[in-house]
Amino acid sequence: MTSQVSPRSTRAYEHVLEHLRAKRVRITETRKAIIAYMVDSKEHPSVEKIYKDLLPLYPSMSLATVYNNLKVLVDEGFVEEIKITNDSTTYYDFMGHDHINIVCESCGKIVDFMDVELLDISKEAYEQTQFKITKLQLLAYGICPECQKKQENHR
Ligand SMILES: [Zn+2]
Ligand SMILES: [Zn+2]
Numbered sequence: 001m002t003s004q005v006s007p008r009s010t011r012a013y014e015h016v017l018e019h020l021r022a023k024r025v026r027i028t029e030t031r032k033a034i035i036a037y038m039v040d041s042k043e044h045p046s047v048e049k050i051y052k053d054l055l056p057l058y059p060s061m062s063l064a065t066v067y068n069n070l071k072v073l074v075d076e077g078f079v080e081e082i083k084i085t086n087d088s089t090t091y092y093d094f095m096g097h098d099h100i101n102i103v104c105e106s107c108g109k110i111v112d113f114m115d116v117e118l119l120d121i122s123k124e125a126y127e128q129t130q131f132k133i134t135k136l137q138l139l140a141y142g143i144c145p146e147c148q149k150k151q152e153n154h155r
Contacts, residue, residue, distance in 0.1 A: 106147035
């Protein structure tokens, strides 16, 4: 049986699989599906959302399976956990490219802010502290355009 979820970004998907194979991580059909889902996702889904979306294709999959698979991807640095102030849900983000996440303080939507020179921040951090940066987690908060409009209408 082949995976029923085919990712749009095949290169990123293959890269993750190669990396996991090299680390002798067992590649199951559900693992492939979850990787493909994360590579393709334009959103920042929760475990529950991923589970709900994949369940029709993989009826034997459990919530714990999804969670454990995400944990492997987080541990290997492919996926980042996003925790938002005043929200107990953990959201997951495939870090295929350097970006900063912006959270709308009003509706909770998370979007990517692209093409950020995270390298510059790492360099600056090293110059100031002599720390070699291995991981950089930035989360910005703001008000999304839709919520800005809503707020204006209420004035
Ligand atoms: Zn909003
Ligand atoms: Zn993101």
